[in-house]
Structure formats: structure tokens, C-alpha cells
Amino acid sequence: MELLxxxxxxxxRGVAWKCGAKxxxxxxxxxxxxxASIVDEERLDAARDMTKWLQEQGxxxxxxxxxxxxxxxxxxxxxxxxxxxxxALSIPENFTVTAVDVANHPVxxxxxxxxxxxxxxxxxxxxxxERSQDSPWYPYVKVFPASTLSLLLWExxxxxxxxxxxxxxxxxxxxxxxxRQTFDALKDTLKDNKDFPxxxxxxxxxxxxxxxxxxxxxxxxxxxxxxLVPFGxxxxxxxxxxxxxxxxxxxxxxxxxxxxxxxxxxxxxxYAQNLTSADFLIRYGFLDESxxxxxxxxxxxxxxxxxxxxxxxEILQEVGLTVPQKxxxxxNRFPTQLLTYTRLARIQxxxxxxxxxxxxxxxxxxxxEYETLMLLMADCRTKLLSSSDTMEDEMQTLRRxxxxxxxxxxxxxxxxxxxxLTDTMSALxxxxxxxxxxxxxxxxxxxxxxxxxxxxxxxxxxxVVNETVSKGLLQWYCWMILDRERTMRLSMGLDCKHTSRQLxxxxxxxxxxxxxxxxKWAWQCFLIRHHHGKExxxxxxxxxxxxxxxxxxxVTNRDEIAIDCGGTVVHEMSTxxxxxxxxxxxxxxxxxxxxxxxxx
Numbered sequence: 001m002e003l004l005x006x007x008x009x010x011x012x013r014g015v016a017w018k019c020g021a022k023x024x025x026x027x028x029x030x031x032x033x034x035x036a037s038i039v040d041e042e043r044l045d046a047a048r049d050m051t052k053w054l055q056e057q058g059x060x061x062x063x064x065x066x067x068x069x070x071x072x073x074x075x076x077x078x079x080x081x082x083x084x085x086x087x088a089l090s091i092p093e094n095f096t097v098t099a100v101d102v103a104n105h106p107v108x109x110x111x112x113x114x115x116x117x118x119x120x121x122x123x124x125x126x127x128x129x130e131r132s133q134d135s136p137w138y139p140y141v142k143v144f145p146a147s148t149l150s151l152l153l154w155e156x157x158x159x160x161x162x163x164x165x166x167x168x169x170x171x172x173x174x175x176x177x178x179x180r181q182t183f184d185a186l187k188d189t190l191k192d193n194k195d196f197p198x199x200x201x202x203x204x205x206x207x208x209x210x211x212x213x214x215x216x217x218x219x220x221x222x223x224x225x226x227x228l229v230p231f232g233x234x235x236x237x238x239x240x241x242x243x244x245x246x247x248x249x250x251x252x253x254x255x256x257x258x259x260x261x262x263x264x265x266x267x268x269x270x271y272a273q274n275l276t277s278a279d280f281l282i283r284y285g286f287l288d289e290s291x292x293x294x295x296x297x298x299x300x301x302x303x304x305x306x307x308x309x310x311x312x313x314e315i316l317q318e319v320g321l322t323v324p325q326k327x328x329x330x331x332n333r334f335p336t337q338l339l340t341y342t343r344l345a346r347i348q349x350x351x352x353x354x355x356x357x358x359x360x361x362x363x364x365x366x367x368x369e370y371e372t373l374m375l376l377m378a379d380c381r382t383k384l385l386s387s388s389d390t391m392e393d394e395m396q397t398l399r400r401x402x403x404x405x406x407x408x409x410x411x412x413x414x415x416x417x418x419x420x421l422t423d424t425m426s427a428l429x430x431x432x433x434x435x436x437x438x439x440x441x442x443x444x445x446x447x448x449x450x451x452x453x454x455x456x457x458x459x460x461x462x463x464v465v466n467e468t469v470s471k472g473l474l475q476w477y478c479w480m481i482l483d484r485e486r487t488m489r490l491s492m493g494l495d496c497k498h499t500s501r502q503l504x505x506x507x508x509x510x511x512x513x514x515x516x517x518x519x520k521w522a523w524q525c526f527l528i529r530h531h532h533g534k535e536x537x538x539x540x541x542x543x544x545x546x547x548x549x550x551x552x553x554x555v556t557n558r559d560e561i562a563i564d565c566g567g568t569v570v571h572e573m574s575t576x577x578x579x580x581x582x583x584x585x586x587x588x589x590x591x592x593x594x595x596x597x598x599x600x
Contacts, residue, residue, distance in 0.1 A: 043074060043143065043145070044066075044068050044074060046139075046142045046143045047066045047074060047143050047234065048066065049139050049142065050139045050140055050142070050143050050230065051066060052139075053139035053140070054095070054139075054230060054231075057095070059091075059095060059230075060090060060091075060092070062088070062089055062090070062091075062231065063078060063079050063080050063082060063086075063088060064076040064077065064078060064079060064088055064089065064231070064235075064267060065077050065078075065079050066231070066234060067266075069236075069266055073236075074234055075234065075235065075236045075266050075267075076088075076231070076234060076235050076236075076266065076267050077264055077265060077266050077267065078261045078262070078263055078264065078265050078267050079263065080263050081260075081261065081262055081263055082257050082260065082261040082267070083257075083260055084257060084258055084259050084260055085256055085257070085258075086256065086257055087254050087255065087256055088255045088256070088257050088261075088267050089231065089232055089235075089244070089253070089254060089255035090250075090252050090253075090254050090255075091229060091230070091231065091232060091252055091253045091254070092251065092252055093246070093251050093252060093253065095229075095230055096227045096228060096229050096230070096253060097121065097124065097137070097227065097228040098117075098121075098225055098226070098227045098228075099112075099117040099120055099121070099225060099226075101124070102117070102120035102121060102123070102124050103120075105124060105127075106195075107127055107193065107195045107196055108120070108123045108124060108127055108196065110189070110193075111123060111186055111189045111190050111193070111196075112124075115182065116182075117225060117226050118210065118213055118214060118217060118226060119182055119186075119210065121213045121217060121226065121228060122206065122209040122210040122212075122213045123186070123209075125141060125144065125209050125212065125213055125228075126197075126200070126201070126205065126206070126209045127196065127197070128141050129141050129144070129209075130197045130200055140228075140230050143234075144212055144216065145212060146208075147208055147211070147212070148208075148211045148212055148214075148215045148284075148285050149284075149285025149286065149405070150211040150214065150215060150282060150283065150284070150285045151163070151168060151172050151281055151282045151285075152172060152175060152176060152179070152207060152210070152211050152214075152282060153207065153208065153211055154172075154406065158406060159172055159173075162406060162407060162410035162411075163410055163413075164386075164387065165386050165387020165388070165389065165414055166278060166387070166410070166413050166414050166417055167276065167278045167296055167297065167383075167417060168278035168281060168282060168413060171278055171279070171282060172282060175282070176207075179203075179206070179207055179210060180203065183203050183206050183207075186201075186206070187201065213228070214282075214283050215283060215284050215285060216228065216233040217233075218232055218233060218244045218253070219272065220244065220245050220246040220253065221243075221245055221246075222245050222246045222247075222248060223245075223246040223248075227246075227253065229244065229253050232244050232253060232255065235255070235267060235268065235269045236266065236268055236269075237268065237269065237270065237271045237284070237288065238268030238269070238270065239270055239288055239290050239292065239293075240258050240259070240268065240269070240270045241258045241270070242255060242256065242257050242258040242259075242268070242269045242270055243255070243269060243270050243273070244269060255269055271283075271284060273293060274293065274295075274328070276294070276295055276296055276297055276328070277294050277295075277296070277413055277416050277417065278296070278413060278417075281409060281413055286409065287409055287412050287413060287416070289412065289416075292331075293330065294330070294331060294416060294420070295328035295329055295330045295331075295420065296328070296329050296383075296417050296420050296421070297326045297327065297328060297329070298326070298327055298328075298329055298338070298376075298379055298380075298383075299324050299325070299326045299327075300324060300325060300327065300338065300341055300342055300345065300379075301323050301324030301325070301345065302323050302324075302345050303345060303346075306345075308347065308348070308350055311350065311353065312344055312345065312347075315344060315353065315356065316341070316344070319337075319358045321337070321341065321358075325341060327341070329380075329420050329421070329424050330420065331419060331420050331423055332423065334424060334427070336358070336360070336361045337358050338376070339361060339372060339376075340356060340357065340358050340361075340362075341358075342372045342375060342376060343356065343363075343364045343368055343369070343372050344356050346368055346371050346372055346375070347364065347368060352364050352365065352368070366435050369435055370432070370435055373428050373431055373432045373435075374432070376424075376428055377425060377428050377429070377432075380421045380424050380425045380428070381425070383417075383421055384418065384421050384422070384425075387414060387418070389414065390418075391415060391418045391419065391422065394411050394414050394415040394418065395415065397411045398411050398412065398415070
């Protein structure tokens with residue numbers, strides 16, 4: 001897996017974009033142009049009417065023709081041969097609609113002020129569509145679809161069922177919550193606006209208008225804004241380097257093709273770059289299965305309560321990173337900054353700051369690198385375990401012929417994300433292999449998990465093992481190693497053959513157990529304690545005892561380990577004296593209420 005600097009971390013820089021003027025009346029010219037969605041005859045006729053209207057407004061002639069394609073719906077084809085680098089579109093800025101037009105609008109400007117530009121464009125679309133033929137933009141807005149396939153418009157039950165286990169579910173919920181809050185605020189702002197059609201302003205209508213704008217607005221990097229671009233929003237998507245952008249010198253929105261097209265060929269453009277599949281599906285309602293830049297996001301941050309946190313924040317701010325920070329994980333690579341960020345977060349000696357560089361992939365120390373890779377592995381594992389289906393399950397689902405469109409794209413999304421996570425974990429394991437140990441005072445490397453590795457090798461290899469011992473310890477061990485629901489991190493490089501579903505995690509066992517095997521039993525785990533949901537401190541806990549086969553053992557250390565998941569004590573092991581052991585679920589719950597800090 002290749003390491004790289006993610007382009008998404010570099011912000012676009014441009015100049016103020018002069019726009020907002022109404023279309024000028026110039027000499028009529030002939031033009032036919034285009035964009036993606038399932039089209040019917042009415043929309044094709046509307047696109048032709050728009051072409052005629054733009055002719056009358058002096059729209060410059062373009063080498064594209066609006067047309068209908070059997071598999072792509074409405075789109076654009078070349079009216080002449082095009083070579084790589086040729087301009088397939090060149091649209092004067094006064095034919096576009098942006099936040100500047102919204103700010104100058106006599107009816108919606110005050111309501112849109114200070115809000116996201118896409119919200120303003122959604123209000124603009126709702127108002128102009130309601131005006132119908134009285135709107136000067138009617139020939140253009142008539143081409144817009146009545147709805148989209150965006151995840152925002154799926155029923156809640158469909159979202160919960162089909163998106164479970166993908167990153168899209170949380171994003172959709174967050175965006176819908178934000179939209180609801182925005183709608184409530186707009187409704188209060190617009191209630192006294194007599195010119196705005198409040199009787200049509202429902203949350204469903206607003207959500208639909210927003211999804212339409214979200215799917216059709218073009219982001220122009222050089223101008224750093226979104227724009228509704230006639231004909232530019234009719235071109236269908238294909239992964240490429242060909243993007244619509246603003247030419248500052250010519251004050252035009254232009255599309256330069258990146259390959260050769262023959263006359264009659266459909267011309268494509270890339271809708272967006274550096275978008276995750278989840279974001280792409282939310283915005284456009286479909287997936288690009290051929291996108292080599294497909295990625296998912298992973299969020300990392302600093303440890304709360306870290307005395308070095310202020311210094312670490314300064315270091316991150318100097319390189320333009322935030323706390324927390326999201327990084328992309330690609331199918332065959334991830335950014336060096338992700339590793340460096342996580343290394344910095346785990347440093348406990350300020351003298352090691354000098355080794356931190358975001359330009360190169362440099363290891364700070366063996367111990368730090370081991371912990372960094374294990375924490376990233378745990379994050380990826382947690383994301384994988386959020387779904388009950390494996391990659392094989394998803395592929396089997398996609399083989400079914402009776403899938404609905406929503407079922408298919410949801411399964412495709414889940415599979416794409418699982419592939420990225422699995423590939424990333426393989427890359428992390430490869431990097432972890434040479435450092436499967438920590439430095440000792442003698443200068444040698446010692447596997448920090450050699451004892452527990454031996455113990456569980458023995459447990460799994462024995463044909464006859466006491467059920468209480470094997471089940472209880474494997475429950476505890478598997479819960480930690482799988483990092484289910486992010487309840488516990490651990491400094492351990494073992495793979496477990498069991499899953500949390502195969503083991504009964506609701507049970508507890510006492511201090512005295514029958515031992516079915518002999519040998520030294522030990523375990524070491526990295527615990528992160530939480531107080532009111534925030535990390536406060538980290539400790540290392542190690543337990544060990546020697547036993548003989550068939551004997552009983554009583555562990556007398558006055559320590560107690562509790563694993564807390566979502567308010568429920570999932571498993572609790574006490575090592576207090578016998579009289580205080582064999583905690584029942586009721587006693588465990590009582591102890592939990594008394595404990596201010598919890599292992600999470």
C-alpha cells in the first residue's frame with residue numbers, strides 16, 4: 001500500500017468571482033447541450049426549449065448537442081471532433097446562478113443571508129419554480145428533475161436497514177438533522193414575507209429542492225463556490241481529470257476534455273474529486289464503481305487530559321491540521337499525515353517532538369510505532385464490525401437478480417467500504433510485522449504479548465479445556481481484541497479466531513476457576529479510562545499467575561477490570577478476595593453507578 005499526502009487536505013485558493021448579472025440580449029446563436037439523470041420525453045422537450053431560450057439570450061455556440069442516451073438518460077454529445085485539451089464548454093458567468101444572485105434576490109436574500117450557499121440556491125429554486133412562467137429563469141428551472149435518488153430522500157426505515165454498517169448512515173442522519181434545523185429557522189424568518197409561497201414551504205419540499213440543488217450544483221474550485229450552470233449540469237459523469245471550473249481571466253465556466261472524442265460521441269465530465277463513495281451517493285444518488293480515488297474517512301484526534309496537548313495542537317496548526325482531523329483511506333494507499341498525526345498523539349516525551357515531520361514517513365520510536373499501528377488497526381476493525389455482514393455476504397447479495405435499485409447501491413457501498421478497510425488492515429499488518437515487539441533495557445525486542453499469545457495458543461490447541469476457563473478468558477480477550485463499540489483499546493498484536501457474536505458477552509465469572517491446562521497465564525491490556533465520555537488517562541494493566549492442570553486458582557490482587565459498553569456492564573472480572581468476588585449482574589451494575597471513571 002502506497003503512502004501519500006492527501007490532496008483533500010490542501011484548500012483551493014481563488015479570487016472573488018464577479019457574477020450575478022442577468023443574461024444579456026445578444027445575437028441569437030445555435031446551441032444544443034446537456035447532464036445525468038433518467039430522462040423522459042418531457043424533460044428532453046424542456047431541454048430543447050431551454051436551448052432555444054438561451055439562443056435568444058445570446059448564449060455562445062458550443063460544440064455540444066443535448067441528446068437522450070438509452071443507458072444514461074439526458075446527456076451531451078459532440079457536434080465535431082474534439083481533441084484532449086479542447087474546450088467543450090465555455091459559458092459566460094452571467095448565465096450562471098450563484099450565491100451572489102441569491103444575495104441580490106428581492107424576495108429570498110434576507111432569509112438566505114448567512115446560510116450555506118446550497119441552502120440559498122435551494123430557496124432560489126423553490127421560488128423560481130413556484131413562479132412558473134412568470135420567472136425569467138423558467139426555461140432553465142423547468143429542466144430540473146422533480147426529485148432525485150439521493151439518500152436524503154429515502155424513507156427512514158430504508159436508511160436504517162440498507163445503510164447499516166456503512167459510513168453513509170451517520171452522515172445522512174447528521175445532514176437531515178441540520179436540514180430540519182435550517183428549515184425551522186427559515187420558516188420563522190419567512191413567515192412575514194408575503195411574496196414567498198409559504199403554503200408550499202414544507203420540510204418535504206425543502207428537502208427535495210435541496211437534494212436537487214445538491215445533485216446539480218457544480219463546485220468551481222478556482223472561484224471557491226457552487227454554481228447552477230445551464231448545460232454544464234446536463235453533462236453525465238465519468239471518472240476523469242475533466243472538470244468544470246471558472247476561468248478567472250475570461251470570466252467563464254469552462255470544461256476542457258481530457259481525451260479525444262469523435263463527432264457524435266457522448267462527452268463526460270467528472271462531477272467531483274476526492275469525495276467518498278458515501279458522500280457521492282448522498283449527493284448524486286448513484287455510485288461510481290470505476291473511481292480509482294474512492295476512499296472512506298477516518299477521524300483521529302488527541303487524547304483528552306494529555307499534558308502535552310497544547311504543544312501538540314500548536315504543531316498541528318502549523319501544518320494546517322485540526323483536532324480532530326479526518327483523513328482519507330484509499331483502496332491501495334493512505335496518507336503519511338495519518339500516521340504522523342497518530343504518532344504525535346501518542347507521544348508522552350516532549351523530547352520526541354523533534355522527530356515529528358509531516359513531509360516524510362519517519363518512525364518516532366518502536367514503542368510509539370507499535371501503539372500507533374495497533375490503534376489504527378482497532379479503528380478499522382471497529383468500522384468493519386459495525387456491520388454483521390462480511391464481504392462474502394455482500395457479494396452474495398449483489399448476485400441476487402431481484403434487488404431493487406436502493407438495495408443494490410447500498411450493498412455496493414458497503415462492499416466498497418469493506419474492501420478499503422480490509423486492504424488498509426492488511427497494509428498495517430505488513431508494517432507491524434517487523435516491529436512485533438518493544439525495546440527492553442537490554443536493547444533487545446520483546447514481544448509484549450508473548451505470555452498471552454502462549455496462553456491462547458494452548459487454550460485453542462487443547463482438545464479438552466475446562467469450559468469455564470476457556471469461555472470466560474476468551475470472552476474477555478475477544479472483547480478487547482475486537483474493540484467492539486470502541487469500548488477498549490489494547491496494546492496487543494494478536495488475531496482472534498472467535499468473534500464477539502460467538503461468545504456470550506453478558507456473563508461474568510468469579511475469582512475461583514477450575515483450570516483445565518497447566519502453564520503460566522498472563523494478559524496485558526492498554527486501558528483508556530473515560531469520565532463523562534471523555535478520555536482522562538491511560539494505564540497499563542498486567543495480570544499473571546502459575547497454575548497446574550486440574551487445580552483451582554485464587555487471584556488476590558486488589559484490582560478490578562470492568563468493560564462498559566453503552567451504559568451496560570458487558571463483562572466484569574474481579575480480582576478482589578474471595579468474599580468479594582463472584583459479582584452478579586446486579587452487583588456489577590451497582591458498582592458501575594458508584595464508579596465515576598469507567599473503562600471505555
